[in-house]
Amino acid sequence: MNQPPEAPFELDELPFHLRLAAQALGAGLDFLQARHDGSWEAGRRSGLKEALTGTAKVEPQLQQVKLILGHPDAVHHRPGKEESLFGHERIPVTGEARASMRADCEKVLGRNAQPTGEQWKVILSMSPATLMTGGAGTGKTRTLLFRALMLHRYLGIPLDQIQILTFSREARMDLAAELQELFGLFGVVLTNDACLRIVKTPRSCLLSQVQALPELASVIPFEVFGCSPADNVSLSDGRPFEAALGTQQRDEMARCLNHLYRGNKRFSELYIALWSASLKLPHLEVDDEEVVKRAPMGWKLSEFDEELSDAVERLWCSAKAWPLDGITAQRKSFMLRGRSYNTHGYIPQLRMHVVLGFDRSEGPSLKRGPMAQMELYKEVAVKRTLLQAYFPETLIHLDSYQDAIHLAEALRNLAKAAPVFSYALKGDTSPVPLLDSFNTTAALLDSLGLEVASVASKTNFLPGDSDALYVELLGVYWQALERHLLGLSSPVIPYGRLFAMFGGSHSTGIRHIPNEVIGQCRHLLIDGAEDQTVPVASWVRAVISEIRRREMQRPVNRGLCSSLTIAGDASQWVFGSYGASPRLITDFDDLFPCPVPPTRSVLSESFRSAQPIIEAGYNLVQSLGTGSVRAPKAVARLAQDSQRVQMIGDEPHELQSVCDAAAAKGHKVLILIDSEIDKAWVGAAVGDRIRNDRAQGGKGIRVREFHKAKALEADVVVMVGDPSAGVSSWYRNQLYKLAGFSIGGDAMPGDTVSHGEALRLAHVAVTRARLRCYWFPNRGVDAGRTASVLGGLLPGLFEDRR
Template identity: 60%
Template sequence: MNHPAEPPFDLDQLPTPQRLVAQALILGLDYLGARHPASWEHGRVAGLAASSLEPSSPGANKQAAKLTFGYPEVAHHRPAKEQVMFSAERLALTAEIRAAMRDDCAEGLPKGAQPTAEQWKAILSGSPTTLVTGGAGTGKTKTLLMRCVLLHRYLGVPINQIRILTFSREARMELASDLRALFAVFDVTLTSSDSLMIVKTARSTLLEQVHALPDLARAIPLEAFSGTDGDVASLPDGRPFEPGLNARQRDEMTKCLNQLYRSNKVFAEIYQELWASALRLPRLEVDAPEVVKRAPLGWKQSEVDTELCDSVEGLWRKAKAWPVDGITVGRRAFTLRGRTYSTHGYIPHLKAHVVLGFDRSEGRNLARNPTARMELYKEVAIKKSLFQAYFPECVIHLDSYEEATDLAAALKALGTTAPSFRYAPKGDDGQQPIIDSFNITASLLDALGLEVASVAGRMNFLPDDTDALYFEALDMYWQALERQLLSLPSPVIPFGRLFTLFSDQHPDNLRHLPSDVIGQCRHVLIDGAEDQTVPVAGWLRAVLYELRRRDANQPVTAGLLSTVTLAGDISQWIYGSFGTSPRMITEFDELFPSTVPATRSVLTECFRSSQQIVDAGHNLVRNLTTGAIRVTKSVRRVEAGEALPVQMYGDDPGKLKLLCEEAAKRGFKMLILINGPQDTQWVDGAVGDLIRQDRAGGGRKIRVRSYHKAKALEADVVVMVGDPSAGQSSWHRNQLFKLAGFSSGGDSTPGDTVQHGEALRLAYVAVSRTLVACHWFMTGSEEGTRTASALVTLLPGLFEDRR
């Protein structure tokens, strides 16, 4: 059914009278400029409905009368902070500059001394960050020196904006001499002071910055603190990792120890307990070879223990060494495994029993009685072993009259003076006076970048481990020492503290430095980067960040850029046990971030040694490196009969003497490397006369150095004496290295791992010093010890065993 139309109606649908009235109204609305609301809204709705059903025509957008728009809801964002320490600029190395330097090298350097393609890549690097790696003898140091020539001679960088950082004072002097000679080839004259302005150690460079601040202008590093208060600017670079104490240092440290001992009751109690542990007879396990051997005799000896005590005590009384002040005299019987043995006295203050030993001044043929089957000193030794293995309480075994006298003096002054004694944390080699031991451990902590005064709270020990007392005492003592040294007229500050104060942990401190002082590190080149400490890396990062910050605040930044060039070889990382780290090499991009990709050059051509020596060195360290390594190839011309493997000998001083005489006849220079004091004596006994004759004649044909000091040296003939050791496992050392971030890959014993690798790397460095021939004398190596030769399989053809 059709429905009638509903209003509004079209005009044609209206009757004539109504249509005329509607037309008149429309004309009226038009004349007045008005509109009928209902009609207008109806038309708008109909139009929108029609437009949604019909496709838009090409000109539809242009005909739109109005646009409907709004603002999107966007989350609040903060701008990112720039993390790179270098600008995006590169060195202005034009083709003309590159060609000019290459031409000058071809003209001024001998043919055999021309840089290789690998070396040129690093020398002519335009990147702010450049890393040069390669094995021993591949020319890393030469590459650094050539890059220094590029910066000054061809790019016009003032020498007071270039720093070559090396390891020690000796290396600095030698490198400065090489730099002067190289600059002369390029018609640049450097005075000795000029070259020493360029070549520095990290310590001496830091010290310049420290002294540029008025408050620290007279500051002296603890390591350089001596009895002469001369010009602080002339302080030596020092000998890193040789923490021996001079008289002034020892006096000041002892003074601090006694003041803290008297003023701090808690420290005094800890220190006395540590002293008692040092006096205590060292414990032995019941299955130790010494105990197993002596115990059967000791159990029988219990039947005559009273007579033994009488005999020993009689000797002490005769020598007027007993009784001892501070020790309560009196026998006390104890049962060990069902047998009875007696002590001679007791020290109440230390809660320690005392057993008298056999003084070496007495005759070795003395016996308990004429019918005794064994000498008295042997019976004393047997009883001592039993007490070491089975005695449950603290016992002090006095082995000499002098030892008893010293103990009496210490007990008498115990209320006012801290006892002096020797101590070594477990796993360390040899006991040291307690002051020296504190200093050595603090030096290690400084190198690792750990806070000496708080590290104890981050460690844990077994209940009976006395090293816990040691680190707790060190914690309290080092805080007091630093405060006391800082209060001196010329403040004394350990280098570790200075590096930390000017590191990326405290970047604001560098803002106080004058621009001409911090600008001396605008272009830094580091030799031996594998053996720099963690604080040195933090300091260098802070310096480069500060230079970037200052450059960014300049009205014109064009040409303001800094560079860092590192040269190193992780296979020559030989000071890891002293706290150095190869992170500058292994984490180069993370430590020195730059928007410009770093230049990396791997040097693979060895100019020093024959291929057999190169391969022998690689054989020692082949299991220490991870990832792919480019094999080093020898390019040295080798005379007939010189391409020999490493010759290995036993304890044969006559052979060493013969080698020295043969080397002297051929005019060869010799380098004898020693592993420890026992090797020093062995070498002196074998060729001491030849060495002294060489010195007397003004020659330096024979040099004797420790394995650790072999780096940067070379000789025609290298003689290795002794076998570098990985040392003992150390609970405390593993904890410290873990705290310092060395436990990559989840290594639970990073300290042991570092020492394991160091033994092999020391042997590698020694072998790789060789120009002609290398000889290895295995002296005094104990079977079963973790030495370099035992830690790796020595391949035949590279090592020839003549033992």
């Protein structure tokens, strides 16, 4: 037997000359990519031997492993939380029901008036959650009514389990009439009262739930407190986004205010400080355009200021408006940029200086003296501008004898009665009475889903900003007002508080509502979802969740299902500045989680406007990032003679010509206005024509505000005015950030909402037109931030004739 060759020497064991030769030979073998057979065989045998040795050592260890019996280490497992608002049941829309409804629609409506495929998708949806979107004129409301018809007429769901919610009282009345007409076509006869029980606003639906509780049966919403319209059914709808106060509301607010003013020292101090801020002459920066223009004249008038002060004071004394109680009548000289100017008095209680101005009742041609080159009222205005820019202390500039008398009276009664005054938050167009302002701001906070009392602690202001006083005052006052209203013979509660009680995230009030009342919302259909508020969305979630919770408690609930159908268009979201939010549409999946995939349908055919009108309206909103991704297409029957939107100047005869041309063709005209100035301009231009039309019982011309244009349409639409994005407001931006409007980290969400609203108002106005649209935009207040400027109007869609 051949013996294995002897193992080779280690390289380090060889003599130097042999080690050198071995290294050279090894390098050569590597270079030639060859091998030395003996060395390779020796390495192979060595590797096998090591492998066998290792296996032998492992086997005994494997035999020592013990079998471990029993449960592994304890882990605490918890059940998950069911997040879905709906069960797994689908709405049982059978093939027979589908065929029957389609056949009846063809027989009743005719082949050319059938719902489109996109509409049928919504009408026959089997999912508990259905979302329908579409541009203006695509038939969203009509489809929603067909959906209600399918649920009742073809699936046998009782009418007392179907609730349709719409935006306003006017929309409710119109929708109820349409429901009655449609159901009648299919053999379902409904009375007007029955329709109004099916069609409600969120407010009236909530109120019916609240008043079903014995302890709240007589509750009155503050928004309609003291109102007594003939139509009591509609009283509960309130006036969404209309915060005007009635006499009884104002009386109770004033009574609460004075009680708090006399009994709460901190409140009275804040109130007087805010009153002082409202009296203070508004400050102007030294580089303001008005200051730069008037300053040269003002510096020259310095040498005549004593004479000017005497002349003005003589007028006030002649009018018996000077001196006044509470104001120390004494001259004091101040140096402004090295020049001397005089004040007329000082108010110790407010620590404010007083300068008398020029009352408008005096003749405009008066001068301070025969040598004066400028009228007195102009010199007073120049001095006022300098004081606004350079006066170092707090100053009141009295420009009216009547206002001065009211000021003296308020000072005289300051210890026992709260002064009545107006205030303007930064960004507001003009001051309004404080109680009206409080009511409007509280309504905005309620709509945004914010607690009025706690907002002050979540906002911040620059030092000296009087808006900080306003916010703190409102928080204290509104808590006192709600307590005061609850103490009346019939409890009065603001709608914001009612929504918080029955729809808030921590509210349990909805659990006490009787089954027959909350069951009316088992199948909920919401129209105009883009202009509902945050509390409405929370309340809808609470209602659906409560219905499901009750069904889960029943031993047998087979066949009982609930559904939600939402219709809206984020491009027509026009009440964002009042606190409305399109999140019912944009956050549909998050708000209404459903185990069954929801049905979504985008209506893409417009049955109202001609294509040029549709494209022009879409051009205004396509940059906003909400709403339809493309403009709807006009159906074939609307391919009539049409034209681009006509941009016209400020000439009244142009409006007269438009109305004459429309009347000659028998067309209806809708005039939309943006402000009271626009209303007066329209009245001067075509007021007689409108009044004559009314006297003859016609409605050939209607005039409405831009914000009230939705749900209207006409052959010809005339837009008078230019919706404005307004002025930036630090306070409102903070509120909208708190309410969750800061999409993408937007630092000024309030300004963003106002910007978009201006464009959407114009979009809605344009898309009310069937054939023609004319726009008189020159009456816009803010030429830099109006819809016609912000919209980037395409010449191919808008023809500028100004």
